[in-house]
């Protein structure tokens with residue numbers, strides 16, 4: 001008979017806080033160190049034990065058995081406060097029905113249309129920037145990503161005031177998210193300024209989305225050209241009543257906004273940052289962009305020729321996958337590899353950890369877009385960066401198209417001089433692993449001041 005072992009515990013836990021101090025001090029280094037202790041490793045974040053999967057095959061087993069390893073654990077408990085029971089957060093029992101309703105919005109045939117929306121929005125926003133302007137690229141890239149998702153979900157560009165309010169509230173949610181997920185419930189309820197801000201932002205995001213859904217029901221539905229109109233017209237095959245209530249529509253709108261904005265923005269932000277600190281990569285990237293686009297905004301037809309841009313994006317996704325630490329709940333006593341796991345165990349898988357395994361990606365700390373040169377039908381995406389199994393990211397293709405178009409278009413229109421003091425590596429990663437401030441001065445391509453005039457800046 002095969003022997004069943006219990007999961008080893010990572011060394012270095014303190015009595016009261018477990019591994020929390022090491023996790024908070026340097027979370028990425030902490031994760032990189034875990035595989036040395038086994039394919040499954042138990043850590044303690046405060047009082048909560050969490051079993052982290054450190055092996056690619058076992059990660060896959062967790063992802064494909066989505067009824068045994070269901071969405072749950074501290075991450076999804078917090079996400080449900082804002083996103084309710086939308087596609088990304090609902091339990092597996094509800095998931096198949098929702099996925100069937102939403103999947104057609106991400107069907108291959110829709111991508112040229114979405115790419116058209118992306119090009120139009122990027123053209124408008126990149127064209128509104130000024131020669132010599134200094135801006136925080138993290139903020140601006142996120143605005144574009146939010147605009148694109150909202151346009152695809154609501155079929156219209158979002159009014160400026162609403163956009164600003166949503167962006168500010170999501171900022172508050174995302175920046176307080178990790179801390180809030182780790183705090184025990186009684187401490188989350190203490191009315192500290194941080195907790196009050198977090199609760200208010202959660203409520204306001206839902207209120208804003210409720211207003212948008214109501215307005216859409218009155219003025220916008222009918223043409224089924226975007227996600228929300230498709231969902232509004234969807235009928236339950238048995239009762240022929242609307243498939244989703246207003247509350248459920250709000251859940252989906254919040255889910256798409258939060259799942260589709262920070263993630264894509266992070267991948268483009270990291271790609272720009274990594275190119276800035278690797279001049280050889282930057283040279284090849286800008287040469288491709290100039291040759292393919294000649295100064296214009298990228299569109300659907302350009303995608304097959306933007307191959308190096310795609311490689312840079314894939315490598316940025318590997319180095320800093322936006323979804324970096326995702327939790328699950330074990331629903332029934334089970335086995336995983338040689339280990340037994342009890343019902344109720346909290347699990348986590350980490351696309352970051354898997355993307356940094358030397359067995360999969362030799363010399364994993366090296367930024368090397370040539371890892372992703374297309375060879376045959378090999379996938380061009382790092383494993384698990386978009387999850388897997390039935391809960392795999394529904395927006396994966398959407399975001400890769402958007403990422404390539406945005407990275408190429410930005411560099412096609414603008415020279416970017418990133419101020420070195422603003423190049424930030426992640427401090428405490430939040431819900432997504434995004435770069436911090438990226439302050440840059442932009443100049444129209446072809447009219448950039450000579451490098452010697454700007455000795456204190458890094459040019460993109």
Ligand code: HEM
Nearest residue numbers: 087088259260263264323326385386387391393394395399
């Ligand atoms: C670089 C960009 C993106 C990355 C890295 C990413 C990553 C992920 C990951 C890792 C998951 C699985 C989460 C888990 O296993 O718990 C996921 C799920 C999901 N993502 Fe994405 N995502 C990206 C972009 C998008 C976009 C653009 C959208 C929507 C427009 C989107 C919508 C969703 C949804 C709705 C789910 C839940 C799917 C389900 O459970 O059926 N994502 N994403």
